[in-house]
Amino acid sequence: MSRERRREMVDRRHPALSTVKQCALLGIRRSSVYHRPSGPSQEDLDLMKQIDQQYLSTPFYGSRRIKVWLGRQGHSVNRKRVRRLMRIMGLQAVYRRPRTSKPAPGHKVYPYLLGGMEITKPNLVWTADITYIPMARGFLYLVAIMDWHSRHVMAWRLSNTLDAGFCVEALEEALGKGKPEVFNTDQGSQFTGDGFTGLLQRHGVRISMDGKGRYNDNIFVERLWRTVKYEEVYLKAYIGGRQAKTGIDNYFRFYNAQRPHQALGYRTPAEVFNGEPAESEEQSMDRRWSPTGTVADPGKSVGLSLNLAPTLSN
Numbered sequence: 001m002s003r004e005r006r007r008e009m010v011d012r013r014h015p016a017l018s019t020v021k022q023c024a025l026l027g028i029r030r031s032s033v034y035h036r037p038s039g040p041s042q043e044d045l046d047l048m049k050q051i052d053q054q055y056l057s058t059p060f061y062g063s064r065r066i067k068v069w070l071g072r073q074g075h076s077v078n079r080k081r082v083r084r085l086m087r088i089m090g091l092q093a094v095y096r097r098p099r100t101s102k103p104a105p106g107h108k109v110y111p112y113l114l115g116g117m118e119i120t121k122p123n124l125v126w127t128a129d130i131t132y133i134p135m136a137r138g139f140l141y142l143v144a145i146m147d148w149h150s151r152h153v154m155a156w157r158l159s160n161t162l163d164a165g166f167c168v169e170a171l172e173e174a175l176g177k178g179k180p181e182v183f184n185t186d187q188g189s190q191f192t193g194d195g196f197t198g199l200l201q202r203h204g205v206r207i208s209m210d211g212k213g214r215y216n217d218n219i220f221v222e223r224l225w226r227t228v229k230y231e232e233v234y235l236k237a238y239i240g241g242r243q244a245k246t247g248i249d250n251y252f253r254f255y256n257a258q259r260p261h262q263a264l265g266y267r268t269p270a271e272v273f274n275g276e277p278a279e280s281e282e283q284s285m286d287r288r289w290s291p292t293g294t295v296a297d298p299g300k301s302v303g304l305s306l307n308l309a310p311t312l313s314n
Contacts, residue, residue, distance in 0.1 A: 005165060039138060040088070047075065048085050049134040053234065055091055056226045062092070089132040090141070090162065107192035113182050113208035122150045122273045125208075126180040128167065128191065129221040131229075133158065133248075135238040142228075142248065143167045143190070145174040146221055150272035151261060153224070153252050154178070158245055164190040171196060175203055184208040227255070 006026040012019050023030045040048065050073065051066055061069065063083040070077050086092065119125050125148040133140045143166060144156040154174035159166035167190045183205050185191040192209070200207055232251040238244040260266040267276065 005163075040085075042137075044085060045134070045137070045139065047077065048089055048132070048139065050075075051082070051085060051091070052089060052132055052134055052229070056229060059222065089139075090130060091132070107189060107194075108197070109187055109192060110197070110207040110209045112184075112210060113206060114184055117182075119149050122147050122152070122275075123178050123180050124149060125182045125184055126154065126174070127184050127221055128171070129186070129225070130162070130167070130188070130190065131225045133233055133238075133244060135240060135244060137240070140241060140244055141166070143170050144221065144224060144252075145170050146224060147180070147269075147273055148184075148220060150269045151220060151224070151264065152269035152273040153256055156248070156252060158241065158248065160241070162190065164193045164195055167191065168195045168199060171199055175199070179203055180205055182206045182208050184210065186210045228252075 006028050009026060010019060010022045010028075011017075014022065017025075020030055047070065050070065054066065054069055055061065058065070058069075063079050063086055066086065067077060067079045067082045070082065114125065117125070126145055127148055128143060128145045130141055130143045133142050138160075140158045140160055141162055142156060142158055145154045146152065147154060154177055155170040157166040157170040183200050185208075187209050190196065197207055228248070228251060232247060236243070236247050238247060255269065257268055257270045260268055264272050270276075
């Protein structure tokens with residue numbers, strides 16, 4: 001369980017247990033319960049949203065180029081501030097470099113297993129990644145677990161912190177639907193901790209981690225993030241976390257079960273994952289995503305399919 005969730009469990013008005021005792025039982029510092037750090041300013045949030053949109057178009061931009069780009073948009077910001085905001089968002093330029101993601105001290109780093117592997121069927125390789133989700137006030141982090149071959153999103157979770165807990169919860173849900181032969185991630189601390197790797201090992205899944213020179217291995221997840229943000233997140237401008245959960249839940253239902261992919265022969269991720277035959281391009285284009293979360297069908301309105309719907313986290 002993440003520290004954030006343990007902090008939320010503390011009841012400062014509990015009739016029998018003092019705050020000190022509750023903190024000791026939960027293994028957290030008492031000061032963390034009383035201290036409520038202020039979040040980013042509205043100006044920072046606006047900058048972060050612009051940085052996120054530009055990053056999707058130019059993921060090879062680091063803090064220097066993002067600073068220059070913001071200056072051309074009329075924002076006078078220094079590189080130190082840009083670097084701080086990108087760090088909060090979990091963004092870094094995508095280019096060849098040593099150790100693009102660093103595991104936490106003491107976390108084991110696993111070898112890279114995908115070299116020379118042909119990924120030709122579902123449940124051969126799964127992958128996971130985390131991205132930043134802007135809202136009107138504040139932001140969240142989104143983790144998704146995806147089947148590499150079919151692009152099917154197996155599970156996802158939202159969190160307001162980068163603790164590993166929400167990644168482990170998503171993995172638990174995904175493993176309830178199937179099991180890959182190999183699970184590949186970067187070396188981020190959320191994926192190298194015992195909670196995540198131990199769960200994979202208990203299910204007999206081989207663990208693979210990107211190393212030096214493997215900076216482009218998560219290209220399919222990066223494409224997923226671009227799709228989710230341009231087709232859902234930026235269109236909705238979520239007011240808060242509840243609206244974000246509902247919107248992203250609806251979108252992933254559509255993405256899995258109703259959005260045809262050209263690279264998949266105009267089949268949906270669910271059809272490829274389940275081994276269903278391809279349909280014609282004309283049939284696939286009859287299904288169109290609308291911002292209201294419904295799919296337009298010629299002559300009638302049809303609600304979202306509930307097939308393979310991920311479970312919302314509370």
